[in-house]
Amino acid sequence: MRTKLIAVWIALSLTGLAGLSSAVAQNSVAAQNGAVAVVVSEKNPVFNLSVAELRKLFTGERHAWPGGLPVKLIVRAPGAYERIVLLRLLAMSESEYKQYWTAQVFRGEAQAQPIALFSNGMQKEAVALYPGALALVNLQDVKPGMKVVKVGGHLPGEPGYPLN
Amino acid sequence: MHCDRSAVVLLLVASLSHAQDAAPSEQEMILQLVQQVETLQKKVEALEAQPRTISPSNAGATSQVPSSPTPEAVDSSPRPSSLMAELHELRGIQWQGFGEVNYKALNQKIPELGTYGFVPGSAGNFYTGDFDLLLTARINDKASVLSEIAIGEGDAQTYSIELERMLFKYDYNDHLRMSFGRYQTGIGYYNTAYHGGTWFQTTADRPLVMEFAHAGGVLPTQAVGLSFTGSIPSGTLGLNYIAEYGSSDTIRPDLNSTTTTDENNGNHINIGLFAHPEAIPGLQIGGSIYHDRISDFAKGPTVRLGQTIVNGHIIYIRHGIEILNEGFLIRHAYEHTATAYNTPAFYSQISKRFHRTRPFFRYQYINADPGSLLADLDLRYGPSFGVRYDFNDSIAFKTQLDHTVRKGEPDLNGLHLQLTFKF
Numbered sequence: 001m002r003t004k005l006i007a008v009w010i011a012l013s014l015t016g017l018a019g020l021s022s023a024v025a026q027n028s029v030a031a032q033n034g035a036v037a038v039v040v041s042e043k044n045p046v047f048n049l050s051v052a053e054l055r056k057l058f059t060g061e062r063h064a065w066p067g068g069l070p071v072k073l074i075v076r077a078p079g080a081y082e083r084i085v086l087l088r089l090l091a092m093s094e095s096e097y098k099q100y101w102t103a104q105v106f107r108g109e110a111q112a113q114p115i116a117l118f119s120n121g122m123q124k125e126a127v128a129l130y131p132g133a134l135a136l137v138n139l140q141d142v143k144p145g146m147k148v149v150k151v152g153g154h155l156p157g158e159p160g161y162p163l164n
Numbered sequence: 165m166h167c168d169r170s171a172v173v174l175l176l177v178a179s180l181s182h183a184q185d186a187a188p189s190e191q192e193m194i195l196q197l198v199q200q201v202e203t204l205q206k207k208v209e210a211l212e213a214q215p216r217t218i219s220p221s222n223a224g225a226t227s228q229v230p231s232s233p234t235p236e237a238v239d240s241s242p243r244p245s246s247l248m249a250e251l252h253e254l255r256g257i258q259w260q261g262f263g264e265v266n267y268k269a270l271n272q273k274i275p276e277l278g279t280y281g282f283v284p285g286s287a288g289n290f291y292t293g294d295f296d297l298l299l300t301a302r303i304n305d306k307a308s309v310l311s312e313i314a315i316g317e318g319d320a321q322t323y324s325i326e327l328e329r330m331l332f333k334y335d336y337n338d339h340l341r342m343s344f345g346r347y348q349t350g351i352g353y354y355n356t357a358y359h360g361g362t363w364f365q366t367t368a369d370r371p372l373v374m375e376f377a378h379a380g381g382v383l384p385t386q387a388v389g390l391s392f393t394g395s396i397p398s399g400t401l402g403l404n405y406i407a408e409y410g411s412s413d414t415i416r417p418d419l420n421s422t423t424t425t426d427e428n429n430g431n432h433i434n435i436g437l438f439a440h441p442e443a444i445p446g447l448q449i450g451g452s453i454y455h456d457r458i459s460d461f462a463k464g465p466t467v468r469l470g471q472t473i474v475n476g477h478i479i480y481i482r483h484g485i486e487i488l489n490e491g492f493l494i495r496h497a498y499e500h501t502a503t504a505y506n507t508p509a510f511y512s513q514i515s516k517r518f519h520r521t522r523p524f525f526r527y528q529y530i531n532a533d534p535g536s537l538l539a540d541l542d543l544r545y546g547p548s549f550g551v552r553y554d555f556n557d558s559i560a561f562k563t564q565l566d567h568t569v570r571k572g573e574p575d576l577n578g579l580h581l582q583l584t585f586k587f
Contacts, residue, residue, distance in 0.1 A: 052400070052442040052445070055445060056402075061395075061440065062338055062395075063335055063337075063338050063341070064335075064337050064338045068336075068337045070305040070306065070335070091445070091446075091482055091483055093484075095554065095557050096484070096517075098557050099364075099557065102260070102364075102586065103357075103361075103364050105258075105260070105298075105300060106260070106298055106359060106361055106364065107356065107357065107359065108310045108329075108331060108333060108343065111300065111302045111308045112258065112300070112302065132305075
C-alpha cells in the first residue's frame with residue numbers, strides 16, 4: 001500500500017513538473033516575444049480600450065470609432081506572434097477565426113475579412129494609411145507614427161497588461 | 165535580407181581568396197574587387213526592388229498563405245507599392261461559393277416533398293441542395309452591395325436560379341446600419357446566422373421550423389423591403405436591435421398533396437432585440453415579434469388573418485462549444501372572428517468541437533393546430549445526432565441520423581450524409 005502511494009506521489013510530481021516546465025516554456029516564449037501593443041492611427045482620439053471593447057472590435061461587432069470613423073482591422077498573417085495573441089483574445093483557433101470571418105461576410109455583417117499583413121512594417125504603413133486602423137504590434141516593433149492605446153488602463157509592459 | 169548580405173560577404177571572401185590565388189598586382193586586385201563589389205551591390209539593389217510575392221485576392225486567401233516570417237526578416241520598410249498591392253483587392257467585386265452533395269435514406273418511400281426538410285422523393289437518393297454564389301462589393305467605407313444567388317435542385321434533377329438576397333447596405337454608424345432589397349427575415353437567430361449556407365451549419369439540414377418556405381417550412385424566411393439594425397447604448401449589456409418592414413410573399417408546398425399554398429402576405433413588420441453581455445462572451449439572448457396579414461384561400465378568397473410570430477432564443481458559441489435554443493409561437497388569428505390557432509415550435513442543438521470533429525445533438529418539436537393553415541405539418545418531434553468532420557478550412561463531411569415522431573403516421577428514421585465545401 002505504501003509503495004503504491006509513493007508511486008502515485010512520484011507520478012503526480014512528475015506530471016506537475018511536466019506542467020511546470022510547459023508553463024515555464026510558454027512564459028519564456030511570451031517573454032521572448034514580449035507584450036503586444038494595441039496600435040491605432042495618430043489621428044484617432046481613443047486612448048484606452050477595455051478587453052471587451054477590443055474583443056468587439058476584432059470580431060467586427062463594433063464597426064466604428066466614437067465619432068463615426070469606420071474601424072479598419074489590420075491583423076498579422078497566420079504564424080505571427082501577434083496573430084497568436086489575437087486568437088487567444090478571441091478564444092478561437094485559426095480555423096474558427098477563418099470560419100468566423102467567412103460567416104461575417106456571408107451574413108453581411110462585414111464588407112470584407114480583416115486585412116492580413118505579413119510584417120509589422122506593413123502594419124505600420126497600413127495604420128498610417130487608414131485613420132480608422134486598428135492593429136496589434138509586438139511592442140519591440142512599435143515605430144514612430146504608431147499610437148499605442150492602453151488596454152484596461154494599462155500600457156504594454158505594465159503589470160496587469162492583458163496582451164502578452 | 166540577412167541572407168542576401170551573407171551571400172555578398174561570402175562572395176566577397178570567395179572573390180578575395182580567388183584574387184589572392186591568382187596573385188595579380190595590387191592595383192589590379194583592387195580594381196577587380198571594386199568592380200565585383202559594384203556588381204554585387206547592383207544585384208542586391210535589384211533583389212531589394214523586387215515586389216513581394218503576395219497572392220491575395222482577399223484576406224481569406226491571404227491568410228491561407230503559409231507564411232510565418234520572422235519580423236526581423238520582413239520588417240525592413242516594405243515599399244508602399246507592396247502594401248497597396250495587398251490592399252488593392254479589397255475593392256471591386258468579391259465572389260465566394262458554397263456547394264453541397266447529399267445522400268439521404270429514409271424508411272418511407274411515399275414522398276412529402278422534392279428534396280430536403282421533410283420526406284424526399286424516394287427511400288434513398290442523392291441531391292445537390294443549393295449551390296450558392298455570394299457576391300460582395302464595397303462601394304465606399306459605408307456603402308456596399310451583397311448578393312446571394314442560389315442554384316437549387318428541384319424534382320427530377322431540374323435546377324432553378326433564385327436571388328436569395330440582394331442588398332444595398334449603408335452603415336451610417338454602429339447604431340444605424342441599413343439594408344435595402346431582398347433579405348432573409350430576422351425572425352430569431354438561425355435564419356440570419358446561417359442564411360442559405362449549409363457550409364456554416366453544424367448539422368446537415370435546418371431545423372424543421374427554420375426550413376425555407378419553398379421546402380415546406382412554416383416561417384416567412386424571405387422578404388423584400390428595408391432592414392435596420394444596430395447597437396443600443398446599454399453599457400455591458402450589449403443590446404442590439406433589428407427592425408424590418410417589407411413584403412414577405414410566402415408560397416409553401418402542402419405536405420399532403422401536390423398543391424402549394426400562396427399565403428399572399430401583406431407587408432410585414434418585424435422587431436427584434438438581443439443582448440451580447442460582456443460578462444459572458446459568446447452568449448446571445450434575444451427575441452423578436454413578427455406580424456403580417458395573410459390569406460386563407462381554402463376558406464374563401466377574401467378571408468384574411470393576422471399572422472404573429474414570437475421568438476425567443478438563447479445562443480452560446482465560444483471555446484468550440486455551440487448551444488442553440490430557439491422557441492417560436494406562430495399565431496393565426498382570423499379577422500372579424502374570435503378564431504385563432506397557435507403553433508408552438510422549438511429546437512435545441514448542442515455540439516462541441518474536438519480538433520476537426522464536431523459531434524452534435526439536436527431535438528426539435530413542432531405542433532401545428534389541425535385547423536390551422538399549417539395543418540399538414542401536424543405534430544412532429546424527435547432527435548437528430550451526428551458528426552461534422554472538417555477535412556480543412558474549406559471541406560467538411562457530415563453524418564446525421566434523424567428520428568422523427570409524426571402524429572397519425574409511422575415514425576420516420578433517416579440517414580443524411582453531406583459533403584459541403586466553400587471556395
